[in-house]
Each structure stands twice: as structure tokens, then as C-alpha cells.
Amino acid sequence: MKVRKESSRIVKPSYDGTPPPTTNYIPLSVFDKVTYNTHIAVIYAYRPPTPPNVTVELGLQKALSVYREWAGRLREDVNGDPVILLNDEGVRFVEASVDSTLDQAMPFKPSASLLSLHPSLKGVVELVQVQLTRFTCGSLVVGFTAHHHVADGHSTSNFLVAWGQACRGLDINPLPFHDRTIFSPRDPPRFEFEHRGIEYTGKNLKKDYPLGDNIMEDIVVHKVHFTLEFLGKLKAKASSMNGGNKPYSTFESLVAHLWRAITKARALGGYETTHVRISVNGRMRLNPRVPPEYFGNLVLWAFPTAKVKDLLREPLPYAAKLIHDAVTKVNNNYFKSFIDFANHKAEEEDMVPTADMNKSVLCPNLEVDSWLRGHDVSSTILHRGWKHRCFHSSIPG
Structure with a gap:
């Protein structure tokens, strides 16, 4: 073309x-x-x-x-x-x-x-x-x-x-x-969660990882279409052990399935740790809520994490719960803790964002972005x- x-x-x-x-x-x-x-x-x-x-x-x-x-x-x-x-x-x-x-x-x-x-x-x-x-x-x-x-x-x-x-x-x-x-820090600030190594890292710890040709040759692009029937069964299976609570979302269920399938295909060691980086929209999570018309960035990340042996040994609901709990944790308190940390600690400790396009989310980890909404x-x-x-x-x- x-x-x-x-x-x-x-x-x-x-x-x-x-x-x-x-x-x-x-x-x-x-x-x-x-x-x-x-x-x-x-x-x-x-x-x-x-x-x-x-x-x-x-x-x-x-x-x-x-x-x-x-x-x-x-x-x-x-x-x-x-x-x-x-x-x-x-x-x-x-x-x-x-x-x-x-x-x-x-x-x-x-x-x-x-x-x-x-x-x-x-x-x-x-x-x-x-x-x-x-x-x-x-x-x-x-x-x-x-x-x-x-x-x-x-x-x-x-x-x-x-x-x-x-x-x-x-x-x-x-x-x-x-x-x-509108994102003012609290007085006094409260650092209720750890943000070092999550959203921020020290400058001396940040390295560049250029995407060279040798890395690109190892990346396989694969497009998959999941039917509504498959997704329905997957969601039911993922939610089968959550004690009658609200079923996990289609997104949580599918990511749990893919996380396990990709990890198994990679043939990783059982004691190796793997995580998924998931974007979380703060508009509906902050209290008071931020209007959906807010123009700018309002995203943080969840990092469900597991040992390979546990992820593959346990059934699908285990992975779904890890994902659900990690995303749920990025709530109003977490967003406000981040605002306090970003305003009071990040500059004071000379920290830089971990979000870096020069770094690739490669094996053993995954990055997932949802376009469902x-x-x-x-x-x-x-x-x-x-x-x-x-x-x-x-x-x-």
C-alpha cells in the first residue's frame, strides 16, 4: 500500500x-x-x-x-x-x-x-x-x-x-x-498508599530501554475475536466462586483468562512473579465525582500480581479476583493519596513517572487497555x- x-x-x-x-x-x-x-x-x-x-x-x-x-x-x-x-x-x-x-x-x-x-x-x-x-x-x-x-x-x-x-x-x-x-492536596496530606515504584520512581533508577530491531522481531501480533457466547460462559466461570456477589465484569473475566493463557504459553518458572498493568479511570471513583466531560488526564493504574505457580494452579476465579481486587483498590482514597504524594513528595524526592514509552511491558508481564467504553x-x-x-x-x- x-x-x-x-x-x-x-x-x-x-x-x-x-x-x-x-x-x-x-x-x-x-x-x-x-x-x-x-x-x-x-x-x-x-x-x-x-x-x-x-x-x-x-x-x-x-x-x-x-x-x-x-x-x-x-x-x-x-x-x-x-x-x-x-x-x-x-x-x-x-x-x-x-x-x-x-x-x-x-x-x-x-x-x-x-x-x-x-x-x-x-x-x-x-x-x-x-x-x-x-x-x-x-x-x-x-x-x-x-x-x-x-x-x-x-x-x-x-x-x-x-x-x-x-x-x-x-x-x-x-x-x-x-x-x-480541581485536584487540590489535603491539609494535612495523607499518604495512605505506596506510590514509590507504582506511579513514580527515582531518577537514578530510571533507565532507557529502546525498542531495537532484535526486540521487535520477537513480538508476535495476534488478533482474536471472542464470541458473545464464549464471553458469557467465561464470565460465568470466572464468577462461579465469588460467593453470590456481583459477577465479575466481562473485562475482568477476559483479562483473567488471557493472563493465565499467555503466562502458560510463556513456560515461565513457577516462582517467577507476573503482573498486569491496567488503566483505571478516576472520573467515577473520586468523591465528589469528576464530571465525565472533564478534559484532561484522570487515570492511574492497577497492578494485579501473582506467582506463576499460583496463577496456573488455581482456577480462573482466582485470577479474576486478583484483577477485581486490584482495580477496586484504586478508589477515591487511592486517588487522593496520589494527589497528596504528587504534590508533597514526588518533587521533594526528585522522582519521575514510571509511565515511559521507552520501556516495553514484556515477559513476564502484560499491559491491558480497555476500549469497551x-x-x-x-x-x-x-x-x-x-x-x-x-x-x-x-x-x-
Whole structure:
């Protein structure tokens, strides 16, 4: 598949009335600063009918006027603290084409060829990049990259929906909640949980682990489709020993199954320790609750952990309970303990985030990201009812 780049330009917000000042800035919250310092790429594929590029561009301009952070730039304030400068310098907008039909290119497989369907992630100053790639059959692939310091998956999904509403001439609803100063530490602070080695680590302990060719050659990409019938039986089996309590979720049940299956396939030693890194959304866990429209990062991580011999010897409910309990632990108290630690201890002890794209979650561990909720609205990005396929690009590049 050869992608031909035809144009590349900067697209800026379009305002009704007088534009806002371009000197304001938004300080990054502790949740923004602890997450991955990188761009994340997503690819959406649509079959015709699709709107012309100009409609997509105009919708993007309108959405950026509401989500101004994306059109800004990452900077530092006078104290050296990271901020988002709302200078409206805009996002990168690329138009491209392929001399084949989408059917001829499908199914997309995770490979280096996917990198041509979204702008490069190297040396990017724009916080969002968009690439529209047209196929001869009228299909459209939208490549979208966004800087993780600005927003998590939940917030980015809200933006994509707003972009879709703007493309269809609708009012953006609901509007985002922009205040990132709501995460104040308690007085006095309470460090109820251990955050060293979880969200933070010492600078002298942090090492770079580049993804060389030798590592990439050892990675096997495997796509699996689980039927609803299989998932139903798996959920019932995973919940069969939880004492009549609420059944484990489909996500918890499936991750438990995969954790055991992958660990068994790896033929690890029985006394080796394995864990799963799972993202946990804090919007519904903090008290008082943070509005789902909150725009920014609000994610911490759960780390269910087990000895290999226990994970494989015990039945599926054992792994499901480990996952459920670890996720449940990342509750209101945990989030507030993190806020206190991030404000009082992390800088004092010269600590840095453990979230690092230069490190790979490889054997004996796993990393799991759920798209069951945050991205199930992606079909509304550009046009209601469009058939689409969604791909997450995690290939270094």
C-alpha cells in the first residue's frame, strides 16, 4: 500500500465573534504530568458515503474553538512548570490518497505500513495531527495523533465526538469541563498508599530501554475475536466462586483468562512473579465525582500480581479476583493519596513517572487497555451511521 501525501498545512480554531486571547495558559495537573510524554496514534477507516475533506476540516476548526488545548502548545511557565499555552497555533492537517480500494488494503495488520496512514510522531510540536487518506472506492481513513499530556482516552473520545457533531452542523454537546486545578492536596496530606515504584520512581533508577530491531522481531501480533457466547460462559466461570456477589465484569473475566493463557504459553518458572498493568479511570471513583466531560488526564493504574505457580494452579476465579481486587483498590482514597504524594513528595524526592514509552511491558508481564467504553462512540466521529474500523497504532515511529 503506497500512500501519497498531497498537502500538509496548519488548521486553526474558527470562532463565532471575537477570538479569545492567545496568552492564557493551563497548568498541567498531577495526572497530566504522571502519564506518558508522547503522541498516541489512532486510525479510523470509513466506507462511503463520506463527506469531502473541506467539511471535515471546517468541523475540526469548530471543535478546536471549544477544545482549545489541542490547538495550543506545551510550554513552561516562569517557574519552569509545564503548561498548555492557549495560543491557537493550530493542528497539523494532512491530505493523502492511495491508488487502490480499501478492500484491497484491508484487513490492516499492525505493521510499519500503518505508519503511513497518520503523520509522523517524531519531533512534533503540534498537539494534534490529522491525516485524511482517500481510496479510489470513496472510502476514507482518518489518522489521528494526540499528545497524551493533554488528554487521556476518555477525553480524546469526547473531542472526537464533538468533532463529528461539528462536521454534521450540530451544536457541540456536552461541552468540555476545562478546570484542571480541581485536584487540590489535603491539609494535612495523607499518604495512605505506596506510590514509590507504582506511579513514580527515582531518577537514578530510571533507565532507557529502546525498542531495537532484535526486540521487535520477537513480538508476535495476534488478533482474536471472542464470541458473545464464549464471553458469557467465561464470565460465568470466572464468577462461579465469588460467593453470590456481583459477577465479575466481562473485562475482568477476559483479562483473567488471557493472563493465565499467555503466562502458560510463556513456560515461565513457577516462582517467577507476573503482573498486569491496567488503566483505571478516576472520573467515577473520586468523591465528589469528576464530571465525565472533564478534559484532561484522570487515570492511574492497577497492578494485579501473582506467582506463576499460583496463577496456573488455581482456577480462573482466582485470577479474576486478583484483577477485581486490584482495580477496586484504586478508589477515591487511592486517588487522593496520589494527589497528596504528587504534590508533597514526588518533587521533594526528585522522582519521575514510571509511565515511559521507552520501556516495553514484556515477559513476564502484560499491559491491558480497555476500549469497551471510552471508544465505543467512535462511529460518531464524522458521520452518524458510517461503517468504521478502529486501530490503535503502538508501533514505534
